Amino acid sequence: MRATRLHDCPAPAKLNLFLHVNGRRADGYHLLQTVFQMVDHGDVLHFDLRADERIVRTTDVPGVPEQGDLIVRALLLLQAAYARRHGHPPPGIDVAIDKRLPMGGGLGGGSSDAATALMVANSLWEAGLTREELMALALPLGADIPFFIFGQTAFAEGVGEALQPVQAPDCWYVVIEPGVAVPTAAIFCSEHLTRDTKPVRITDFSRHTMNRTDSTGFGRNDLQAVAVSLFPPVAQAIDWLSAHGDARMTGSGACVFCAFSSEMEADTVLQQVPGIWTAWKAKALMHHPLNTVLQVSAVIE
Known part of the structure; x- marks a missing residue:
């Protein structure tokens, strides 16, 4: 049925x-x-x-x-x-x-x-x-x-x-919500957006993360410079979180994150986040949780 x-x-x-x-x-x-x-x-x-x-x-x-x-x-x-x-x-x-x-x-x-x-x-x-x-x-x-x-x-x-x-490291993240909504169009339409970053290969990322316990240090977010110039709260969150590791923005913003090799490290930082921001920790997922619920393969042939 x-x-x-x-x-x-x-x-x-x-x-x-x-x-x-x-x-x-x-x-x-x-x-x-x-x-x-x-x-x-x-x-x-x-x-x-x-x-x-x-x-x-x-x-x-x-x-x-x-x-x-x-x-x-x-x-x-x-x-x-x-x-x-x-x-x-x-x-x-x-x-x-x-x-x-x-x-x-x-x-x-x-x-x-x-x-x-x-x-x-x-x-x-x-x-x-x-x-x-x-x-x-x-x-x-x-x-x-x-x-x-x-x-x-x-x-x-x-x-x-x-x-x-x-493959990416099986790590923990602290994510800060700076309290602003960043419209994607405003970032991509900016005349200040860098649009000529040299392409990388998937093997470049894989080699960098091999044997690492977190996902830090590879590349950058090209949209970040525009977002922090337009939305100061994003810059403030990145500045604060950068004291604890390689903090960067996700997508076109506004949320920022930092990777940690253990839940204990993430908890330690999370407890220190200023109360002006909403913040949370999360574990990396290798596969979508619905793959198991719906009994579908996680790999596309």
């Missing part, structure tokens, strides 16, 4: 262990290289099939209208793909969200939510789409979404959609 609900579904945050901008395409999209890594902190979603065909977000998310939510948009795309494949639409879905990740934080919260929604609905509907088909379906909505569906630490190129699995 088909399952009708799936609750407590994780939508983990991601960190960009480095982020280089290598160029800009004629259509305005930037060419990037980065390593995406998920951590065990994020939003939690709950799904219930409906008797009708509606996609309904049952939780209010301030600043995000329901029809503009990536979750709803992603599910509508999958619903249409199902109808084309099976000749009739699947049942609708109610989606509730325990929102823990800040918007404009560079943690991929909205993208992760959408990816979790696609993976869960594909299972509940028995839609039968492969991981590659889900990634292709999601790409027009946002370049980060395919990574979460890919489901493991990844070296990414292109606009972020060309993914290869890569």
